[in-house]
Amino acid sequence: MLVKMHPPSIMVKIGKQFARCGALAGLIFLFSADLFGGIFFDRLLESVVRIDVRETTFAGGSTRLVSGVGSGVILSRDGLVMTNAHVVSPQAVDIWVTLANLERVQAELLGWDHWTDLALLRLDMDEVSRRKLEFSVAKFGNSDKLKPGQTVYAVGTPHGLSRTVTKGIISNKDRYYHDSSGIRGYETGFFNTWLQTDAAINPGNSGGPLVNESGRVVGINTRTYLGADNLGFAIPEKTARSVMSHLEAHGEVERSYIGLAPGFLQDLETFYSLEANQGMLINSVDPGSPAALAGVKASDIVLSLNGKKLDGRFPEQIPPIRNLIASYPVGSSLTLEVKRGGELMLIVVETERLESRVGDEWAFEKWGLTVREVSRSFARELQLTSDDGVVVIGTQSAFPADKAGLRRGDVISKINQTNLIGLDDLKEIYESYSSNPDPLLMETLxxxxxxxxxxxP
Amino acid sequence: MLLGCLSAYPLQLQGAPAIDTLFEERSQSVVVVEFFVKTEIDRSPMSVNGIVIDGNGTIQLPASSVPSWIPVDRLREFKVYRLGDSESVDAEYLGSDRLHSWHYVRADSSIWPKLKPVTDYALAELKTGQPLWGIGVATKDLDFTPYFMRAEVSTIQKLPETVGFATSEITSPGSLLFTDDGAFAGWGSSSLNMERYLTIEGNRYQAYLRKPDQSTTFYVASELVKTLGNIPSSPEINDLTWLGVVGLQTIDDEVAELMGLGDRAAISISQIIKGSPAEKAGLQERDMVLSVDGVPLKRYTPRRVVVSDFEQQIAKKEIGERMTLEIARGDSRVEIDVTIEQSPKLVREADRRYFEGMGFTIREFVVYDNVSLKLDLEIDEVPGVIVSFVKPSSDAQTGGAQVGDLIKEIDGQAISSYDQAASILESLESDSSKKEFVALVARGAETAVLRIALN
Known part of the structure; x- marks a missing residue:
C-alpha cells in the first residue's frame, strides 16, 4: 500500500544545480600516491551496485510510474545497501539492484532520510542465498581524517555506465549547502556539511561511494553543479554511518525541532559585543514554533545550549549546531543562554518532533486530482492561518477537478461548507461521492x- | 473602399465634408504627451497619446499611461506635441480621475487655438458592422504624423464601461475614431493580447502578442463623454473611497445555484481589513454581496466584470455616504449598512526617502501593505518601514537588503513610525564613527538580520 507520497521528480539528483553554495575555497595540493590497485580497492569495486527504481508520482492528477537509475554501495554481509534518498524514496514500487557480477536481485527500502539525502535498502537475502549470489562488502573509512588535496575516487553508474571509477581530490571537506525543497519538495542539507571533490560526478553517480585510496568509503556521492567543471558533493561518512544505524533500527531518523533559523554571525561579534568565537545569531524564528512560544526573537544571539558554548560565525558551523539541537530526544527541555542587546537571559524551550514541509499525498483518480496534506511548515511558508486542508499538486485535463477549475497550488479548505481538516476527510468524501456522485461545493484559498x-461528474 | 462606403451610406454623407478634410481637422483633437518618471538613479521616459477635452488645453490620457504607485512628484517635464509637429509645448500634470484612473494634463496656452476639443463633434450611435475610421499615430522620428485607419464595428460590450471592438486595428491607443460623417465614435484603448503559436527550430511555443501602437478596442464615445474631465482639485489629493474588502471574486453560476442563490449575481469577499468601513459595519470574510442599495448586482458576461462593476460603485460613492449591501452569509440573508470612508494613504502618497550613501530608499508603511504582506494588523499599527529601492552594488545591496523588505528593527530599536526610521538612518549616515548598522527585516514568513556598511 502506498502510504507516503511525494511530488514527481527525476530520480537523479546529481545533475541538479546547487542554489546556494559558497565561494569556492578548495586548496589544491599536489599529492602523489601509488596505493591504488590494492586488494581493498578491488573489494570495494565488487561492492558497488547499480540501482534501477520505478516509483509512483502524484504530480499530474493521477498516479503514474516513473523510473530512474542510481548507484549504491553494499555495507554489510546481510545485504544492507546505502544510497541517496533522491534515488530510492518510499514511493518506490520496485527496486532492482545489479551486483558487480551482473546478477540482478530485488531489494526493499528499510529507511529514508531526505534531510541527509540518504536511504537504506536490504537485498532480498532469501533470493541471494537461493541463487548463491556473491558480493563484496565495503567498509567505512573516516571522513573526519580527510584532508583537502587528498586523492579520492568516485564509483557509480553515471548516465547508466555501470561501475565507472573517476579520480579526484578532496576539494573542501566542510561545504555548507541546504535546500528547503531540494528533494521532490522535501528539505535537505540542514544537518550536515558536504565533502567537495573534483572527481567527475555525473547524473547516475547518486548514491555511489566516494572512497579513499585504500578503498574505504568516506562519503556518499550526491550532488554536482551542472554546468560547472568538477564540482561534486558527497555526504561525509560520519553522517552516513550515523544515519545508517538509525535507518536500520527505526526506518527513520527522529529529530528534535525548536524553530530557529540561524544566521551567520561573521564579523558581527564586535557589533554584539561578544567574546570572540561564541554565539549563534538568530535570523528567523518560525511563528508558533517552540522557540517562538518560549520568547526567542529574531536577532537574539544564542550563546550556549544546555551549557554547551555555540560558535556559529561561519556557514559551515551551522549544520553541526542544527544537528546538536536535532539530536536531543523529542520533548527535551533545552536551556538557551540568550543575549538580547545588553541583556542576558535563559530561555527554556521544549523540543517538538521535526516534520517536513511535504505532507502525505494521494490521488483521487476519478476526479483527476492529486493532493498533498498541508503540513504546519507548509502553512507557515504560505502564511496560511491554519494547517487545515489539502493542497492541489496536480489535475488531469478534462477530468472533474480540472473542469471545476482547480489548479496546482490551490488549498482546498472547505467542502460543502464544512471545514476540510486533512486528507482523511477528503478520502471519506471521495468514498461517498463514488457511490453517490452529487456535486460538491469546494472552497479554495x-x-x-x-x-x-x-x-x- | 471609400467609394463603397459612399454607396452604402449615401444619406449620412450628404453634406458631410470629404474624409480627408475630416481627418485633418479631427487630428487636432489628438496629441502626444511626453514626460519622464524620475527614480532614485534613473529617468524613464514615457510617451502616450491623449485627447483634447476642452478649450483650455486639457488633455485626457489613458489609465495605463502612469502606473498608480508612482508618487506624483516623480512625474516630470510634461510636454505636449501636436500630431505631425516636431515642436512641443510645456504642460502641467493635473492628476487622475478616481473612477477610471484617467490622467489629465494641461498644455501651455500658446497652442490652445490649434487644438480642437472632442466635445465639438456630434456623437455617433454605433451599430454592428458600421464602418469607422481612426487616427493612427506614427513614431516620434516621423513627428507623430497622423495616419488613416479603417475597420468596422465588430461588437459592443459592457465591461462595465461600454467598450467597442473593431474588425481589425482601427486606431492607436489613446487616439480617436469616427464615423464616415465625422461623428465621434470612440477613444482607443490598449490593444488585446493575441494568442499566437511560434515555431522556432521545430519547437512550438504559445505566445501572446500585443501591438503597442495600434488597437482594435475603444471606449464608445456616447458613454465616454458622460465621464470626461473629472479632474481632481490637485494632483496629490486622495479622494478615493474605500470599503476595506480584499479578494473579491465573482461567484460562478453553478456555485450560486448550489449555494441557494438561484440565478443571482454574487461576489464573495475573501478578506476584511481591520479597522475598515467594512469591518466597522460588521461585514465578515466569505460574505456574499448580492445587491447594492437595493439594486441586485448585474450579471455581466464575462462574470468577472461583476466585480469591476461593484468596485466602481464603491468608487462612485462620496466620502461619508452610506451603502446598503444585501449579504448572503451561510444560509441567512443580512442587510448591512456601510459608511464609505476616505481611502487610507495610498502607496504613491507614502513618505519616502532615499539614503544615497547606503543606497536604499525607505517608504512609509501603509494599510495596503498589511494585505500584500499578509500581516493582519490593526489599521493604526505600524510594524516598520518598507524598502522601496535598492541601488545595485550599494552597501545596502551588499548587506542583503531587497526591495519589499519590511524593516522592523534598526540596531535593536523597534521601528514604529516612518519619521523615527528616517531620523535613525539620518543620524547613522552622518555619524562618521559608525562603520555599520544592523537591521532586522521581515521577508515573507521569515526574517533576516542584515548588516549594512556605512561609508
Whole structure:
C-alpha cells in the first residue's frame, strides 16, 4: 500500500544545480600516491551496485510510474545497501539492484532520510542465498581524517555506465549547502556539511561511494553543479554511518525541532559585543514554533545550549549546531543562554518532533486530482492561518477537478461548507461521492483569496 | 473602399465634408504627451497619446499611461506635441480621475487655438458592422504624423464601461475614431493580447502578442463623454473611497445555484481589513454581496466584470455616504449598512526617502501593505518601514537588503513610525564613527538580520 507520497521528480539528483553554495575555497595540493590497485580497492569495486527504481508520482492528477537509475554501495554481509534518498524514496514500487557480477536481485527500502539525502535498502537475502549470489562488502573509512588535496575516487553508474571509477581530490571537506525543497519538495542539507571533490560526478553517480585510496568509503556521492567543471558533493561518512544505524533500527531518523533559523554571525561579534568565537545569531524564528512560544526573537544571539558554548560565525558551523539541537530526544527541555542587546537571559524551550514541509499525498483518480496534506511548515511558508486542508499538486485535463477549475497550488479548505481538516476527510468524501456522485461545493484559498468551485461528474 | 462606403451610406454623407478634410481637422483633437518618471538613479521616459477635452488645453490620457504607485512628484517635464509637429509645448500634470484612473494634463496656452476639443463633434450611435475610421499615430522620428485607419464595428460590450471592438486595428491607443460623417465614435484603448503559436527550430511555443501602437478596442464615445474631465482639485489629493474588502471574486453560476442563490449575481469577499468601513459595519470574510442599495448586482458576461462593476460603485460613492449591501452569509440573508470612508494613504502618497550613501530608499508603511504582506494588523499599527529601492552594488545591496523588505528593527530599536526610521538612518549616515548598522527585516514568513556598511 502506498502510504507516503511525494511530488514527481527525476530520480537523479546529481545533475541538479546547487542554489546556494559558497565561494569556492578548495586548496589544491599536489599529492602523489601509488596505493591504488590494492586488494581493498578491488573489494570495494565488487561492492558497488547499480540501482534501477520505478516509483509512483502524484504530480499530474493521477498516479503514474516513473523510473530512474542510481548507484549504491553494499555495507554489510546481510545485504544492507546505502544510497541517496533522491534515488530510492518510499514511493518506490520496485527496486532492482545489479551486483558487480551482473546478477540482478530485488531489494526493499528499510529507511529514508531526505534531510541527509540518504536511504537504506536490504537485498532480498532469501533470493541471494537461493541463487548463491556473491558480493563484496565495503567498509567505512573516516571522513573526519580527510584532508583537502587528498586523492579520492568516485564509483557509480553515471548516465547508466555501470561501475565507472573517476579520480579526484578532496576539494573542501566542510561545504555548507541546504535546500528547503531540494528533494521532490522535501528539505535537505540542514544537518550536515558536504565533502567537495573534483572527481567527475555525473547524473547516475547518486548514491555511489566516494572512497579513499585504500578503498574505504568516506562519503556518499550526491550532488554536482551542472554546468560547472568538477564540482561534486558527497555526504561525509560520519553522517552516513550515523544515519545508517538509525535507518536500520527505526526506518527513520527522529529529530528534535525548536524553530530557529540561524544566521551567520561573521564579523558581527564586535557589533554584539561578544567574546570572540561564541554565539549563534538568530535570523528567523518560525511563528508558533517552540522557540517562538518560549520568547526567542529574531536577532537574539544564542550563546550556549544546555551549557554547551555555540560558535556559529561561519556557514559551515551551522549544520553541526542544527544537528546538536536535532539530536536531543523529542520533548527535551533545552536551556538557551540568550543575549538580547545588553541583556542576558535563559530561555527554556521544549523540543517538538521535526516534520517536513511535504505532507502525505494521494490521488483521487476519478476526479483527476492529486493532493498533498498541508503540513504546519507548509502553512507557515504560505502564511496560511491554519494547517487545515489539502493542497492541489496536480489535475488531469478534462477530468472533474480540472473542469471545476482547480489548479496546482490551490488549498482546498472547505467542502460543502464544512471545514476540510486533512486528507482523511477528503478520502471519506471521495468514498461517498463514488457511490453517490452529487456535486460538491469546494472552497479554495490561493494567496488568501477565497474561491468557490463545483466538482461534479 | 471609400467609394463603397459612399454607396452604402449615401444619406449620412450628404453634406458631410470629404474624409480627408475630416481627418485633418479631427487630428487636432489628438496629441502626444511626453514626460519622464524620475527614480532614485534613473529617468524613464514615457510617451502616450491623449485627447483634447476642452478649450483650455486639457488633455485626457489613458489609465495605463502612469502606473498608480508612482508618487506624483516623480512625474516630470510634461510636454505636449501636436500630431505631425516636431515642436512641443510645456504642460502641467493635473492628476487622475478616481473612477477610471484617467490622467489629465494641461498644455501651455500658446497652442490652445490649434487644438480642437472632442466635445465639438456630434456623437455617433454605433451599430454592428458600421464602418469607422481612426487616427493612427506614427513614431516620434516621423513627428507623430497622423495616419488613416479603417475597420468596422465588430461588437459592443459592457465591461462595465461600454467598450467597442473593431474588425481589425482601427486606431492607436489613446487616439480617436469616427464615423464616415465625422461623428465621434470612440477613444482607443490598449490593444488585446493575441494568442499566437511560434515555431522556432521545430519547437512550438504559445505566445501572446500585443501591438503597442495600434488597437482594435475603444471606449464608445456616447458613454465616454458622460465621464470626461473629472479632474481632481490637485494632483496629490486622495479622494478615493474605500470599503476595506480584499479578494473579491465573482461567484460562478453553478456555485450560486448550489449555494441557494438561484440565478443571482454574487461576489464573495475573501478578506476584511481591520479597522475598515467594512469591518466597522460588521461585514465578515466569505460574505456574499448580492445587491447594492437595493439594486441586485448585474450579471455581466464575462462574470468577472461583476466585480469591476461593484468596485466602481464603491468608487462612485462620496466620502461619508452610506451603502446598503444585501449579504448572503451561510444560509441567512443580512442587510448591512456601510459608511464609505476616505481611502487610507495610498502607496504613491507614502513618505519616502532615499539614503544615497547606503543606497536604499525607505517608504512609509501603509494599510495596503498589511494585505500584500499578509500581516493582519490593526489599521493604526505600524510594524516598520518598507524598502522601496535598492541601488545595485550599494552597501545596502551588499548587506542583503531587497526591495519589499519590511524593516522592523534598526540596531535593536523597534521601528514604529516612518519619521523615527528616517531620523535613525539620518543620524547613522552622518555619524562618521559608525562603520555599520544592523537591521532586522521581515521577508515573507521569515526574517533576516542584515548588516549594512556605512561609508
Amino acid at each position: 490561493r494567496n488568501r483569496t477565497v474561491s468557490f468551485k463545483v466538482l461534479k
